[in-house]
Amino acid sequence: MTSFDSITPLLEAQAIELPSWAFGNSGTRFKVFATPGTPRTPREKIADAAKVHEFTALAPSVALHIPWDRVDDYVALRAFAGDHGVKLGTINSNTFQDDDYKFGSLTHTDAAVRQKAIDHHFDCIDIMDATGSRDLKVWLADGTNYPGQGDLRGRQDRLADSLAKIYARVGENQRLVLEYKFFEPAFYHTDVPDWGTSYAQVAALGDRALVCLDTGHHAPGTNIEFIVMQLLRLGKLGSFDFNSRFYADDDLIVGAADPFQLFRILFEVVRGGGLGNPDVAFMLDQCHNVEDKIPGQIRSVLNVQEMTARALLVDGDALRAAQDAGDVLGANAILMDAFYTDVRPALAGWRESRGLAGNPMAAYAASGYQSQIAADRVGGLQAGWGA
Ligand code: AFD
Ligand code: MN
Numbered sequence: 001m002t003s004f005d006s007i008t009p010l011l012e013a014q015a016i017e018l019p020s021w022a023f024g025n026s027g028t029r030f031k032v033f034a035t036p037g038t039p040r041t042p043r044e045k046i047a048d049a050a051k052v053h054e055f056t057a058l059a060p061s062v063a064l065h066i067p068w069d070r071v072d073d074y075v076a077l078r079a080f081a082g083d084h085g086v087k088l089g090t091i092n093s094n095t096f097q098d099d100d101y102k103f104g105s106l107t108h109t110d111a112a113v114r115q116k117a118i119d120h121h122f123d124c125i126d127i128m129d130a131t132g133s134r135d136l137k138v139w140l141a142d143g144t145n146y147p148g149q150g151d152l153r154g155r156q157d158r159l160a161d162s163l164a165k166i167y168a169r170v171g172e173n174q175r176l177v178l179e180y181k182f183f184e185p186a187f188y189h190t191d192v193p194d195w196g197t198s199y200a201q202v203a204a205l206g207d208r209a210l211v212c213l214d215t216g217h218h219a220p221g222t223n224i225e226f227i228v229m230q231l232l233r234l235g236k237l238g239s240f241d242f243n244s245r246f247y248a249d250d251d252l253i254v255g256a257a258d259p260f261q262l263f264r265i266l267f268e269v270v271r272g273g274g275l276g277n278p279d280v281a282f283m284l285d286q287c288h289n290v291e292d293k294i295p296g297q298i299r300s301v302l303n304v305q306e307m308t309a310r311a312l313l314v315d316g317d318a319l320r321a322a323q324d325a326g327d328v329l330g331a332n333a334i335l336m337d338a339f340y341t342d343v344r345p346a347l348a349g350w351r352e353s354r355g356l357a358g359n360p361m362a363a364y365a366a367s368g369y370q371s372q373i374a375a376d377r378v379g380g381l382q383a384g385w386g387a
Contacts, residue, residue, distance in 0.1 A: 001313050001314075001315050001337055001338060001341070002312065002313045002314065002315055002316075002338075004309070004313070004343065004346045004350075007309060007312035007313065008350055010275055010276050010308075010312060011305065011308065011309060011312070011347075011350070012354075013276045014058060014275075014276075014282070014304075014305060014308060015058065015059070015060050015061065015282065016058050016059050016242070016282045016283065016284060016300075016301045016304055017059070017060075017061045017062065017063050017089045017090060017281060017282065017283040017284070018049045018052060018053075018059045018061070018062050018063065018283075018284055018297055018301075019062075019063050019065070019092075019283065019284055019285050019286065020042060020045040020046070020049065020062055020063060020064050020065060020068070020069050021045075021065050021068060021287070021383075021385065022284065022286050022287060022288060022293055022296070022297055023038070023039050023044075023045040023048045023049060023293045023294070023297075023383070024038060024039060024045065024068075024293075024382065024383030024384050024385070025038050025382050025383065025384040025385075026251075026287035026288065026289050026384065026385055027287075027289045028289065032289075032384060032385075033289065033290060034382055035292065035293065035382075036374035036377075037370060037371075037372075037373035037374035037375075037376075037377050038293070038377070038382040038383060039377070039382070039383050040377060040380035040381055040382055040383060041380075041383070042064070042069040042070075042071055042077060042383075043077070043080055044373075044377065044383075045062070045069070045383060046062050046077070046080060046081050046084060046086065046088075047084055048293065048294050048373070049062040049086060049297070050062075050081075050084035050085055050086045051294055051364070051367075051369055052294060052297045052298050052301060053085060053086055054085065055298060055356070055357060055360040055363055055364050055367075056298060056301050056302065056305075056356070056360045057351075057354065057356055058301040058302075058304075058305055059086070059297070059301050060085075060086055060087060061086055061087040061088065061089035061090075062081060062086055062087070062088060062089055063089045063090040063091070063092060063137070063283055064088060064089075064090070064091055064092065064127075064131070064133075065092040065094060066091060066092065066093060066094060066120075066123070066124050066127060067094060067386070068094070068383070068385070068386050074088075074127050074130035074131050075130050077131070078130065078131050078132060087132070088131040088132065088133055089133055089134075089135070089281075089283070090133060090134075090135040090136075090137050090177075090239070090281070090283060091124045091125075091127055091128050091131065091133050091135070091136055091137065092137045092139070093120060093121050093124045093136065093137065093138055093139075094120075095117045095120060095140060095141070095142075096139075096140070096141035096185070097386060098116075100113050100116060101113070101117065101141070101142075103150075104142040104143075104150070104155065104191070105117035105140060105141075105142055106118065106138075106140060106142065106158070106159050106162035106163065106166075107140070107142045107150075107155040107156075107158050107159045107162070107191050108142075108158070109154075109158075114158060114162050117162065118162055118165050118166055121136065121138070121166040121169075122166070122169055124136055125166075125169050125170060125171070125174070128171075128174055129171070133174070134173065134174055134175055135174070135175050135176075135177050135238065135239060135281060136166075136170060136174065136175070136176050136177070137177050137179060137212055137239070138163075138166070138176060138177070138178050138179065139179040139181065139192075139212070139214075140159075140190075140191060140192055141185050141186065141190075142155070142159070142186070142190070142191040142192070143183075143185075143186025143187075143188070143189050143190035143191055143193075144186055144188050144189055145186060145187045145188050146188055147188060149188070150189075152189060155191050156191065156197075156201075159191055159192070159201060160201060160204055163176070163178070163201055163202075163204075163205060163209075164204075164205060167205040167206060167208075167209055170208060170209075172208075174208065175208045175209070175210060175238060176202070176205065176208065176209045176210075177209075177210050177211065177212040177238040177239050177281075178192060178198045178201055178202050178209065178210075178211060178212060179192070179198070179211075179212035179213075179214055179217070179241065180192045180193060180194055180195055180197060180198040180211070180212075180213075180214075180217060181193065181214065181217040181249065182194060182217060182218060182219055184248065184249055195211060195213065195227045195230070195231060198211045198212075199211055199231070199234065199236055202236060203236065210236050210237065210238025210239070210279075211231050211236050211237060211238055212238055212239045212240070212241060213227060213228065213231065213237060213239070213240050213241070214240075214241035214243070214249075214285055215240065215241065215242055215243055215244065215245075215254065215262075215265065216241075216243045216244065216245040216248075216249045216250060216251060216252075216285075217241075217249060220247070224261065224264075224265055225261075225264040225265045225267070225268040226268075228265055228268040228269060228272065228274070229268045229271070229272055232268070232269070232272030232273065232274050232280070233272065237274060237280055238279070238280070238281065239280070239281035239282070239283055240280075240281070240282050240283060241283055241284070241285030242254040242262075242282065242283065242284050242285065242286075242300070242304060243284065243285055243286045244256050244257035244258060244261075244262070245257055251285065251286045251287040252286065253286060253288075253291075253296060253299055253300050253303065254284060254286065254300050254303050254304055255300075255303035255304065255306075255307060256299075256303070259303070259307065260339060262303065262304070262307045263307045263310055263311055263339050266304075266307050266308050266310075266311040267311040267314060267335070269308075269311070270308075270311045270312055270314075271316075275308065275312075282304065284297065284300050284301070286300060292370060294364065294369070294370065295361060295364055295365065295370075298360050298361055298364055299361060302360060302361070305347065306343055306344065306347065309343040309346075309347060310338050310339055310341055310343055311338065313338040313341055313343070314334065314335060314338040315334055315337075315338075318334050319331055319334045319335065322334055
């Protein structure tokens with residue numbers, strides 16, 4: 001098996017972008033539970049995200065969601081983030097919470113509604129210019145609830161036309177990442193339901209249009225690591241939205257539902273040249289409905305780091321030899337040997353060698369930050385999903 005010391009340079013380079021909305025209140029259509037200390041403003045969200053980076057050195061950027069993170073001065077927000085040791089990252093558009101979009105946004109039959117949604121993306125690109133962001137992330141709730149409600153093919157054609165107008169505005173150093181999701185909030189069909197549709201749409205746009213793979217956006221039992229392999233092989237995996245799920249798009253802590261699946265996904269990322277590759281962005285897309293948010297995010301980035309380390313420990317040469325020899329059990333054992341390796345003690349020692357706390361979760365709990373923000377952040381309107 002590969003030695004731990006030999007993999008630390010790749011671990012050192014790992015960067016996992018945090019979603020601003022993970023620090024706001026979230027929940028389900030049944031209840032959103034408020035938490036003391038929850039941020040009221042984008043600046044407070046960024047300050048909390050910066051704490052995750054402070055204790056882990058894994059989260060140097062924060063994704064924004066527009067309009068949830070709308071401010072008057074994005075240049076000043078960028079400077080505020082810099083003062084806290086982080087950058088502003090992906091700009092996430094939102095065409096799923098305006099009444100005009102009830103029957104679709106970029107796919108709508110009414111050209112005026114489509115233009116409103118396109119203009120929203122133009123606004124997001126203007127924000128990217130101010131924040132220095134590279135990626136515009138497009139996730140569409142567009143879809144229908146009943147057969148016959150919409151013309152499935154006409155919606156694809158209108159989507160292609162709308163995306164082309166947006167892509168024409170994306171800068172030379174910027175990218176458009178199109179995220180797919182197999183259902184919800186639409187229940188009969190979603191206009192970007194799977195990796196194939198996202199791939200077909202972005203392939204028609206150009207080199208700076210890629211697929212965003214959200215690990216919670218697949219039907220139960222989907223072999224997600226196969227999709228990772230294929231998109232890397234096609235050069236169209238732009239970003240991950242990491243989270244985990246038991247049944248639907250639960251947005252739970254990545255790795256919490258199925259650590260082995262996360263390991264298999266990261267093994268394909270390593271095998272396919274996606275690790276340490278700036279073209280493949282790692283991002284969390286999670287909600288912490290019942291657990292504290294900052295420790296929830298710390299746990300999340302540590303889970304990704306731990307499974308990345310295990311994936312890097314796979315003895316690639318021995319595995320290929322076993323595969324070529326048709327040694328089924330031998331090949332499986334080589335992969336499982338790495339998966340079963342508890343890398344936590346080695347990671348803790350490595351962190352301490354870099355001036356970090358060996359156990360970031362314990363260090364954060366002892367820092368007093370949680371009780372401090374609960375005491376300080378009294379009044380105002382706590383941030384949420386704006387639904
Ligand atoms: C929702 C969607 C999707 C998107 C996220 C941020 O399911 O994952 O990336 O909101 O817009 O979770
Ligand atoms: Mn997502």
